[in-house]
Amino acid sequence: MSKIQPPPGSSDHQDLLASSLSASYAGVVAFITVANEGSFSRAADRLGIGRSAVSRSVQKLEGQIGARLFCRTTRATSITREGELFYQNCRPGVDQILQALEEMRDLREGPPQGRLKISAPHGFGRKVVAPLLAEFRARFPAVTLELLLDEGTVDFATDGFDVAFRDGRLDDSQIIAKQLIPMQMHVCASPRYASQHGLPDSVDDLVAHSCINQRLASGRLQSWDFKVDGQKRSITPDGAIVVNDPELAMRAVLDNQGLAQLPAYQASEALRDGALVACLEQDAPDDRGHYLCYLSRQQLPKRIRAFIDFMTTSIRALDLCGIELTAQRIHLPAAADAAGVPA
Template sequence: MSITQLPSPPASDDSLASSFATSYAGVVAFLAVASEGSFAKAGDRLGIGRSAVSRNVQKLEAQLDARLFLRTTRSTSLTREGELFYEHCHPGVERIVQALEEMRELRNGPPRGRLRICSTTCFGRAIVAPLLRGFHEAYPDISLELVLDDHPVNFTMDRIDVAFRDGRMEDSQIVARQLIPMQMLVCASPDYAREHGLPRNVAELGAHRCINLRTASGRIAEWQFKVDGRPCKVMPGAYHTFNCPELVLQAVHAGQGLAQLAAFQVCDALRDGRLVTCLSQDAPDDSGHYLCYLSRKHLPARIRVFVDYMTEQIRALDLDCLDAVPLAQPTN
């Protein structure tokens, strides 16, 4: 059996390779000379010598196999081939210049554009969403899209600019700025406390009606504590289980049992007596609520002002429950 090898296409037929081979410096020099009508003036405009401009144009002419300029001692003008080349190149370069100017404006000018924001569902509804109106009033040229999602964030695939997460993200490419502590408090309604009492230690949780949260991954969230200086996780038997933190909170308000909740959910209710808290001596270490974005380098103005605004506004909220709320005494 014989094998016939097909001939390779000639290099001149590969327009893509030819276009890449064309000197970018030569195109820039060509456009400058065409605009200025002089090699010397083109050199002044580009900040290089006349001879460098001439060499770049000559290299370009050799690559194109075409003469682009008619040169005399007194004038420089485009040949017909030069006119055609200029007509094709000039719009593209103008678009590049326009794009560069727009990027500078986005970076240094008044913040504008679109922001896609992601937040965990409960934190987004309770904390992030109420602050967006004030941000829009301060920066009316920035349009906002808020996505509530408890799943892990994929900044690239989901085209997310900024994310609010509970707990630090273990990714060296992500900048995570802590906004406020993430205090976790065991709470109950006053009616539940009067009828069933409150646990005096973590071991007594088993004797109480506990309300659990099923996370976005499908797992039941463990209750976290720090007992005798050591981290401790507990999975109490569930009286009710919900896959929404707000439904867990509603059940606690209704007196249906105990739940471990984030401080931002319950601070107001604890202060005005609608809820009580216990087991503060075994509260876990703070894991933090974080504002996350991809990089500190070349951060667009719209992201920069949003990060600064939300950081300032959220840190100004009074969400430190443990220091401000009197603790309920166990009544067992």
């Protein structure tokens, strides 16, 4: 009675396959090396093992396939007809393995190349990351880029991302999180809105103002975070306008529609040139940081290392934080005059 073979895909079949490959691998390597070198002794020297170990591996392989691969005499070793056929069948697979190893060596030692999949939040991705991609591609033309904007949690293994930009650290001890710049938040208004409605002096005063809220991908409204008298405080003010994109929130503020809490990377330029003014700076929340996240520091492909180094240097050079805003609140009328707004 013939032995019933387990069906393909079953755990028993996989165990049988793994056992067969494990038992055959050393024998195939030994066989290919003997065939190339023309003798067991030279094959042993090439592999860095004893001649007897090479001989045992080949003998075990011959037992597995039921054929003699070499004719051995005290003077010479020659390959049999069956050995030649087996060599011809094995050689393409061995060449593919050698090519794969060579390509991995090129990825480590040659210029950066290959595909890079990147995740970033919508606001930071559009405002900061996307404008830098052209320069990165100019420096590393062999690297192809895929940028996906998403506010959700990144699953590197499932989603296939190489790097991810995130506001705040990811709660995963397996992920390396490198801080790029601080994440400062500012409650902003246009000079015209400020001149017409004033600005809040405390967090509680926000109830008297038109506020612009942002809806997250999860469906909930994004809270406004503060630190009042040393204590963290989060509120969700009633929204005169609700949007699901940071740029739309910024646009509404510039259009004199109300107040919004915006990250410094987004509002810094408008704050510096007077298109926006800030308030409640005394209650600004703690810095959460903008991070560049990836899986491991060890054996990092050159394309990922090049991208991390480039983005770290380039983003820090943009001067998207460190804005001195304390004088803006005091000199608000001057800011309004400069913007052509009647005080």
